[in-house]
Amino acid sequence: MPAKLYTKDHEWLQIGEDGLATIGITEHAQSALGDIVFVELPEPGRSVAKAEACAVVESVKAASDIFAPLAGTVTENNPMIVEDPALINKEPESGGWFFKMRLADPAAIAELLDKAAYDALLDTQ
Amino acid sequence: MDGGFVLKTPLDTLHRRLGGRMVGFAGYEMPVQYEGIIAEHLACRNKAALFDVSHMGQAELNDAAAFEKLVPGDIIGLKPGRQRYTLLLNEAGGIVDDLMVANLGNRFQIVLNASRKHADLKHLAEFGVAVRELPDRALLALQGPKAAGMLPEGASLSFMGAGEFEIAGIACVVTRSGYTGEDGFEIGCAAEFGPALAEALLARGAVPAGLGARDSLRLEAGLCLYGNDIDESTNPVAANLTWALAKRRKMAWDFLGAEPIRIALENGTAEKLVGIRVEGRAPARAGTVIRSSNGKTIGRVTSGTFGPSLNVPVALGYVRSDCAADATSLELLIRDKAIPGIVSPLPFIPHRYVR
Numbered sequence: 001m002p003a004k005l006y007t008k009d010h011e012w013l014q015i016g017e018d019g020l021a022t023i024g025i026t027e028h029a030q031s032a033l034g035d036i037v038f039v040e041l042p043e044p045g046r047s048v049a050k051a052e053a054c055a056v057v058e059s060v061k062a063a064s065d066i067f068a069p070l071a072g073t074v075t076e077n078n079p080m081i082v083e084d085p086a087l088i089n090k091e092p093e094s095g096g097w098f099f100k101m102r103l104a105d106p107a108a109i110a111e112l113l114d115k116a117a118y119d120a121l122l123d124t125q
Numbered sequence: 126m127d128g129g130f131v132l133k134t135p136l137d138t139l140h141r142r143l144g145g146r147m148v149g150f151a152g153y154e155m156p157v158q159y160e161g162i163i164a165e166h167l168a169c170r171n172k173a174a175l176f177d178v179s180h181m182g183q184a185e186l187n188d189a190a191a192f193e194k195l196v197p198g199d200i201i202g203l204k205p206g207r208q209r210y211t212l213l214l215n216e217a218g219g220i221v222d223d224l225m226v227a228n229l230g231n232r233f234q235i236v237l238n239a240s241r242k243h244a245d246l247k248h249l250a251e252f253g254v255a256v257r258e259l260p261d262r263a264l265l266a267l268q269g270p271k272a273a274g275m276l277p278e279g280a281s282l283s284f285m286g287a288g289e290f291e292i293a294g295i296a297c298v299v300t301r302s303g304y305t306g307e308d309g310f311e312i313g314c315a316a317e318f319g320p321a322l323a324e325a326l327l328a329r330g331a332v333p334a335g336l337g338a339r340d341s342l343r344l345e346a347g348l349c350l351y352g353n354d355i356d357e358s359t360n361p362v363a364a365n366l367t368w369a370l371a372k373r374r375k376m377a378w379d380f381l382g383a384e385p386i387r388i389a390l391e392n393g394t395a396e397k398l399v400g401i402r403v404e405g406r407a408p409a410r411a412g413t414v415i416r417s418s419n420g421k422t423i424g425r426v427t428s429g430t431f432g433p434s435l436n437v438p439v440a441l442g443y444v445r446s447d448c449a450a451d452a453t454s455l456e457l458l459i460r461d462k463a464i465p466g467i468v469s470p471l472p473f474i475p476h477r478y479v480r
Contacts, residue, residue, distance in 0.1 A: 034161060034162055035161050037406060038407045038438075040460070056460065058408055058431070059162075060163060060408075060431050061337055061430075085406070
């Protein structure tokens with residue numbers, strides 16, 4: 001599988017063998033949010049614009065929007081994190097994924113950060 | 126905070142060493158959490174948690190009669206060794222602050238909200254109540270069912286008892302009270318000994334807990350937060366704080382703001398503070414619009430979070446008084462969706478005070 005890519009909003013995106021992009025939040029993001037108690041996910045079939053708020057996570061303290069890293073159509077969401085939102089804290093970059101989408105323009109992944117660039121971003125924060 | 130400088134409590138170095146995540150609160154840098162809000166919340170419900178509340182205002186006074194002119198509680202009748210919750214009122218019967226007052230025998234100690242202490246002292250001075258500010262004090266809260274076992278020095282106190290004790294060689298003012306609904310103590314000492322006192326209590330097994338857990342604990346316990354659930358425009362009757370009106374004071378009505386409170390008691394208020402259980406898992410935060418089950422706006426949420434002990438979202442809010450009865454169905458407008466809720470008796474979690 002290709003390597004994960006990242007956004008400045010602390011989300012990750014990974015293209016699978018089926019060509020679909022899986023989206024989640026980073027380890028840094030889950031740690032900053034703290035205990036997650038609720039998540040609201042986009043329904044399959046929804047088309048989203050780049051940077052559109054399309055999911056919500058609620059920690060004990062506050063609600064945060066999750067943005068679509070790129071434009072596309074949602075194909076699937078992760079019922080496991082709806083059932084057990086704490087899974088996002090435990091496995092943010094694997095089992096705690098949020099949704100999958102078919103990208104409107106697969107070449108647009110060039111706009112995202114690679115791991116080195118994302119780590120550099122974290123170092124500045 | 127305005128002006129850009131931030132105050133630190135005497136425990137600042139300890140918070141950072143314990144991995145506290147520091148946030149701004151009432152002008153202070155305070156730990157919002159260490160390990161995590163839910164773990165700290167549950168540690169308080171099941172064991173004992175230690176909170177730094179040194180940002181709160183501490184002061185002393187002697188003239189109970191002068192103080193009584195601004196509060197509806199029976200302070201003259203407060204016996205040595207006893208503490209009482211009371212309200213500092215304005216002319217309109219609004220709440221300037223909610224506070225604890227303890228009779229320590231030769232003086233009264235008051236503990237004020239951090240965000241209100243300056244306004245309170247100004248208000249007290251305006252009405253000629255002489256108060257000695259105690260800026261160089263630390264204040265810790267040891268809360269939870271294991272707190273009494275960890276603090277044998279305070280064993281002689283019952284709920285709302287107050288006294289002076291030596292703990293780990295440090296002179297302390299101890300009250301058996303708190304802001305979590307659990308048994309526990311609030312312990313004040315000189316600022317310079319705050320870190321040593323905290324270390325001693327941690328060594329006895331207390332789990333450090335931050336402001337995040339403090340908020341979720343008090344909300345489950347149905348306790349108001351000044352600035353959210355009550356403020357200068359709040360009539361105590363609307364906030365269900367009529368229990369803070371002492372019998373003698375309700376006969377004489379001889380305190381500031383008495384008349385609007387007397388009228389509210391007699392005629393009721395347009396709105397009432399209620400507890401709300403929210404269906405599902407999404408918390409209804411402060412500001413959330415409350416509607417009746419037929420879609421009419423009837424109020425707003427003033428505090429809301431996810432209750433870690435109840436495992437459901439809980440909120441406090443004001444609703445029209447005719448919609449305030451227990452078990453009334455209502456709707457909460459969360460992100461434009463109407464989520465069902467129900468008016469619930471407070472506290473959400475029974476208090477476990479040792480009387």
